Amino acid sequence: MKKVYFLLPIITLAFLTIISCKKDDDGVITVPELDRGEEAVNAQLMIETYLETHFYNYEEFVNPPAGFDYAVVIDTLAGENATKTPLMDQVSSKTVSDRFEDNVSYTLYYLSAIEGDGDGASFPDLCTITYEGRALTSNSILSDVDENNDGVVDNNDLKEVYPTNLFDAAVTPVRFDLTQLVDGFQDTMIEFKAATSEAMEQPDGTVTYSEDFGVGVMFIPSGLAYFSSPPPGSGIGSYNQLIFTFKLFQVDVGDQDGDTVYSLLEDVNGNGLEEDDDTDSDGFPNFVDPDDDNDGTLTVDEIVTQDYVVNVTNGESDPVLASNEYEIDREEEENDEGQIIRTITTITLTDTDGDGTPDYLDTDNS
Template sequence: MKLKNAYLIFVALFILGSCKKDDDTPGEVVPPRLLSEVAAEDDAEIVTFLKTHFYNYEEFENAAEGFDFKIKFDTIAGANSTEESLFDSSKLITETISVASSDWGRNDGEVVDHKLYVLVVRQGVIEGKPTIGDNTILRYEGSLLNGKLFDGSSNQPLLINLSGVVRGFGNGVEYFQTGMGPIENGDGTVSYDGYGIGAIFFPSGLGYFSNPPAGSAIGSYTPLVFKIDAFAYEKDTDYDGDGIPSILEDVNNDGNLNNDNTDESSEPLNGRVPNHYDTDDDNDGIPTKDEINLDANGNFVSFRDTDKDGIPDHLDKD
């Protein structure tokens, strides 16, 4: 299933900018805070939210006719004092992801574990889940822990590549199976059935850290929440069309495609692109597609290593 031209193309809000400068000292770049310090603070905030809030799980478990299958969070207090917290829900999944402080402009050598929390309220009916390299069809809503919305999508499906968004969002969506569709509604819109539903909670180190989008409601060092409807995905997306499924371009196998750039040293500073966006990964003048093994239909078969040096041809300039 090819999704590149499906419906609406989502131009990512999630592109990271440069470090902010201190207004009191013009021209002096202020380094971001310690990654380890912020990670601990963010996780404490998220855990506090998860332990003091619940979602409308009873509505999902006993769905009445007309139920909209929307997640709603509320505080555990008063009439809701006996509700099961998000933290104690069997639907909550936790993943630990390592982040280097150098990703955020620090040179202190820190590599810090960050907790990603994924609430899978309803798993999709289609077996298989997207990878960080795949195109997906999603509906989402982004908010702060205090409930303030910063990004509410339209009700129509949006095409999103999971490596073109902040890491917590992309890695979180990997936990969702998708649904059946698209189903034409007869009015120019489409819908899906049996899709995955849930929410993702993650610290700023997996989001924007010290560089939130200009003009947004997101502040520096702010944990984020996304409610997700996972409609569909394109298995083995080849984003740059170089013949290699994007997920196989994770050279260092760290679950992050954006830090794999084999020919970075030979690319201009303002033109550097990771391998999954690059049709000539080693910049040797030979397209990647001509340095791998494809079948008669142009589908990836295997990597080629002509000189037997352990480096695939498409990553080996010599």
């Protein structure tokens, strides 16, 4: 639900900007919002220029030095670094549709320094990460001008004429709900995996993870970020492209409305978006609606939850689930006899009237 509320101020601000452009008799200078299609082209050119003129510390990832922290460091292709491999030759990309306007799409570039070996992230999941966010400002144009007047065009000059503005960072792992973040962040994170182990608390209170976590960089065009309406005081300008370096440590399955139907399952149309599935048309997408069909019976009361207990030590196998049954949790613990006991929790999406629509989405299921 937070993403719904989060988007409303952005939509409202954009609307007010468009309306205010018609009022120029108050002495207030306003600028019309840019066309999303045209800005998508500008954003791609800008990001691609950045990728062609910058590199990352890939050699350290190939041969990690002692004490390497697996942090991606980006620098310009200049001076002694002029022969490094540019980011453009190392990134992957995917085509992502605009969430607000049909027939507009973006090339979303991302760098996978380490994919990760643990659980993969899905679009409505909760991810524990560290990150650094920079805004690629609109006046970022590559130049060979000696900007600092030191008699040589070098790395420092390129940084000055191709500025990025650090606006946020977290060196201690923080947990984010992907449905609350800008679309480009969500669209990128699903390409990565977490570490194979969960957080391990140390004596000093800090937490550590195994070193097989995902590490990457995302290059988000403004149309998949804040477009014309960045949060006030954020340090992000209108139409800024965003660059996030990050480490993905842990993924937890999202159930934003707590109805025990994982939000991934509430993507009824299967398009990988959580915002556009609203079965009862009440203005609340299914993933944040505790009564998805608005029949007065909560979703949690229209499904069947079941626990299977598996004695791993005795060689018992996991249950074979029905086609409408989904695992939502599993835990293992050692009992008093030293046996490993696995408990698997599932939900069954019952269909009482057999019409092909699960009860929790069916107002007439008797």
